[in-house]
Amino acid sequence: xxxxxxxxxxxxxxxxxxQKMKAAAKEMGVEAEIDAKSVTEAANEADxxxxxxxxxxxxxxxxxxxxxxxxxxxxxVINMRDYGTMNGKKVLQFALDKMEA
Amino acid sequence: MGENNKxxxxxxxxxxxxxxxIHLKALRDxxxxxxxxxxxxxxxxxxxxxxxxxxxxxxMLANVQYWGTxxxxxxxxxxxxxxxxxxxxxxxxxxRFENPLAAAIISLxxxxxxxxxxxxxxxxxxENPVEVSGVLAFGNxxxxxxxxxxxxxxxxxxxxxxxxxxxxxQIKLGDNIxxxxxxxxxxxxxxxxxxxxxxxxxxVLYVVFGTNLVALISTFIQEPLRRVxxxxxxxxxxxxxxxxxxxxxxxxxxIYGTLLEPLLIANINENMIAYANHQAIPHIMNVxxxxxxxxxxxxxCTLALLxxxxxxxxxxASKSIAKLGxxxxxxxxxxxxxxxxxxxxxxxxxxxFVLVPAIGIAIGYAATVIGFMDPCVVYIPWTTPPLISAYLxxxxxxxxxxxxxxxIVIGVLIYLPFVKVNDKIAEKQMAEGEFEE
Numbered sequence: 001x002x003x004x005x006x007x008x009x010x011x012x013x014x015x016x017x018x019q020k021m022k023a024a025a026k027e028m029g030v031e032a033e034i035d036a037k038s039v040t041e042a043a044n045e046a047d048x049x050x051x052x053x054x055x056x057x058x059x060x061x062x063x064x065x066x067x068x069x070x071x072x073x074x075x076x077v078i079n080m081r082d083y084g085t086m087n088g089k090k091v092l093q094f095a096l097d098k099m100e101a
Numbered sequence: 102m103g104e105n106n107k108x109x110x111x112x113x114x115x116x117x118x119x120x121x122x123i124h125l126k127a128l129r130d131x132x133x134x135x136x137x138x139x140x141x142x143x144x145x146x147x148x149x150x151x152x153x154x155x156x157x158x159x160x161m162l163a164n165v166q167y168w169g170t171x172x173x174x175x176x177x178x179x180x181x182x183x184x185x186x187x188x189x190x191x192x193x194x195x196x197r198f199e200n201p202l203a204a205a206i207i208s209l210x211x212x213x214x215x216x217x218x219x220x221x222x223x224x225x226x227x228e229n230p231v232e233v234s235g236v237l238a239f240g241n242x243x244x245x246x247x248x249x250x251x252x253x254x255x256x257x258x259x260x261x262x263x264x265x266x267x268x269x270x271q272i273k274l275g276d277n278i279x280x281x282x283x284x285x286x287x288x289x290x291x292x293x294x295x296x297x298x299x300x301x302x303x304x305v306l307y308v309v310f311g312t313n314l315v316a317l318i319s320t321f322i323q324e325p326l327r328r329v330x331x332x333x334x335x336x337x338x339x340x341x342x343x344x345x346x347x348x349x350x351x352x353x354x355x356i357y358g359t360l361l362e363p364l365l366i367a368n369i370n371e372n373m374i375a376y377a378n379h380q381a382i383p384h385i386m387n388v389x390x391x392x393x394x395x396x397x398x399x400x401x402c403t404l405a406l407l408x409x410x411x412x413x414x415x416x417x418a419s420k421s422i423a424k425l426g427x428x429x430x431x432x433x434x435x436x437x438x439x440x441x442x443x444x445x446x447x448x449x450x451x452x453x454f455v456l457v458p459a460i461g462i463a464i465g466y467a468a469t470v471i472g473f474m475d476p477c478v479v480y481i482p483w484t485t486p487p488l489i490s491a492y493l494x495x496x497x498x499x500x501x502x503x504x505x506x507x508x509i510v511i512g513v514l515i516y517l518p519f520v521k522v523n524d525k526i527a528e529k530q531m532a533e534g535e536f537e538e
Contacts, residue, residue: 013437040130055436056350057350057351059351060116067197080440084422085425086425
């Protein structure tokens with residue numbers, strides 16, 4: 001079971017992407033726990049997940065999130081276009097690729 | 102755009118570094134945490150002054166209004182007091198300090214250490230003030246003490262963390278002692294050092310200068326900063342700068358959350374208290390006003406963009422993003438539109454994105470100054486839908502809704518030509534086989 005955590009400013013805009021990713025996961029037959037949190041809350045949840053995906057508007061927090069997760073897990077910024085069009089499939093694939101690497 | 106790109110890159114990088122700066126981040130996180138309390142205060146003020154008077158009269162009314170008064174006491178009137186431990190806790194967490202609770206408690210104590218010991222208070226129904234000691238005044242631990250709380254919270258935490266990591270200052274009690282006890286003894290000396298330090302400063306300030314830290318910070322830092330940043334031009338400049346950042350893909354909170362929001366919150370707090378006491382409302386510019394008239398449908402007043410797209414755009418991609426964006430947009434959440442339309446790095450839309458909010462704020466300001474609409478006195482959540490937000494923020498002035506509608510119409514008129522330009526550019530790019538990634 002892969003645990004994916006999306007991060008944005010208030011945890012609200014990414015929550016929509018989460019719904020789309022969950023649907024994509026079901027379609028692809030991938031078992032994943034996907035959630036969205038604000039930057040502050042994500043810092044506390046970092047040790048419970050397998051990857052942190054930052055919304056592009058909080059990309060400036062990447063270094064800080066990397067520190068917070070202690071380098072244990074991949075911390076990546078979601079592609080602007082995929083984020084804007086709420087492309088759940090693409091973002092999920094991106095996450096899976098990064099977790100493989 | 103070669104040269105422009107370099108400048109934009111430099112600007113973005115600088116903004117990113119500012120955004121990631123841990124003290125500013127602690128500040129933003131603190132206000133995000135307290136927000137529900139302020140909103141509760143807003144609801145309490147609203148109910149106390151608009152709803153209850155419809156139901157009760159006279160002595161009965163005064164009695165039930167006690168409810169709103171005590172809620173205000175527990176929220177607005179202790180703002181300064183609350184931020185000190187919270188900002189300390191947030192900073193400690195960012196720094197991965199192992200005892201954030203201790204940092205929070207020491208910061209709270211330190212804030213009180215810096216409070217004046219003797220105060221002038223005017224008793225109820227009296228003319229002249231008297232000197233008292235042994236009390237904390239809402240005037241000092243409320244909004245006026247906001248910056249003092251932040252200042253002390255941040256500095257105390259830095260000092261405390263550094264002192265705690267000095268091996269020589271640690272008292273180790275051994276493994277048989279319960280962890281909680283061992284932890285507090287471990288930091289005993291740093292606690293003593295930090296607090297004695299603040300005590301010394303407090304004493305010098307009082308004995309030599311006849312003042313105290315809260316008064317100093319409030320007079321020399323908070324007030325001037327508030328006056329400048331929350332002036333009409335201050336807000337227009339800073340808010341537009343934040344929106345500009347957003348068009349570069351960086352959330353406007355990097356600027357707004359640090360340079361504007363705390364001060365705008367101070368302003369709405371004073372408004373709420375004035376409103377509760379039936380006094381003149383001091384500040385037009387506040388944290389309820391700015392989103393209500395400058396962020397209609399989300400940053401950049403994108404509700405206007407969505408309306409234009411639905412009715413006047415011929416671009417299929419734009420229309421599908423608009424459809425996707427309307428539901429969250431009604432709650433002022435519009436990142437999908439910002440990144441999906443896209444507005445980021447799209448000059449045609451960047452211009453109205455920055456222009457329309459500025460115009461909205463200016464119109465709202467003018468409407469209040471000439472007395473057409475009431476000032477905003479209720480701290481509503483920024484996710485309150487348009488039209489409802491104007492009504493609630495002004496505690497029930499329908500004319501504010503009219504002003505908001507006017508701004509939306511003007512927004513539509515401004516976005517219209519830019520959307521047409523955007524459509525043309527998109528059409529050309531499709532024809533030339535160029536796809537933006």
